[in-house]
Amino acid sequence: MTRTPSLRWTLSALLALALAAGPAAAQGSPAAGPRTVSWYADHPQARAQVQLACFDDPGRLGRDPDCVNAQQASVEVALREARSRTGTMDPNDPAFWSSDPENRLSQLMMCRRNPNLDHCDAAKRSLLIEAGKIQR
Numbered sequence: 001m002t003r004t005p006s007l008r009w010t011l012s013a014l015l016a017l018a019l020a021a022g023p024a025a026a027q028g029s030p031a032a033g034p035r036t037v038s039w040y041a042d043h044p045q046a047r048a049q050v051q052l053a054c055f056d057d058p059g060r061l062g063r064d065p066d067c068v069n070a071q072q073a074s075v076e077v078a079l080r081e082a083r084s085r086t087g088t089m090d091p092n093d094p095a096f097w098s099s100d101p102e103n104r105l106s107q108l109m110m111c112r113r114n115p116n117l118d119h120c121d122a123a124k125r126s127l128l129i130e131a132g133k134i135q136r
Contacts (some may be wrong), residue, residue: 037076039073040070044077051071054070054071091122092119094123094125095126097119097122097123098130107123108120108123
């Protein structure tokens with residue numbers, strides 16, 4: 001089947017329009033401005049669609065605000081999920097060390113050699129709390 005010049009022009013025009021729409025088309029809204037990180041965090045399907053569009057054309061869309069916000073939202077969602085599984089991500093909180101006894105042991109061994117290291121007190125406090133020597 002031979003394509004006519006008008007068919008080639010039509011296909012080229014449609015491709016150009018699709019590329020011009022970029023992430024906005026993937027999120028299903030006209031050029032209403034970029035969505036926020038919070039919005040993308042709450043709308044996983046739209047976030048994934050935008051990320052796919054950005055991944056497919058990083059040269060043109062890599063710095064697009066929607067691409068940046070969708071990627072940052074993915075990071076935020078991953079952190080939320082990690083926090084919900086582990087309880088805390090703050091090494092100054094004894095609960096952080098209680099949830100990972102092997103890491104706590106390593107930290108306490110390093111603290112024995114260098115008591116001025118960060119988080120030594122929290123790691124030791126977590127062990128004292130578990131031993132019933134002190135209250136949380």
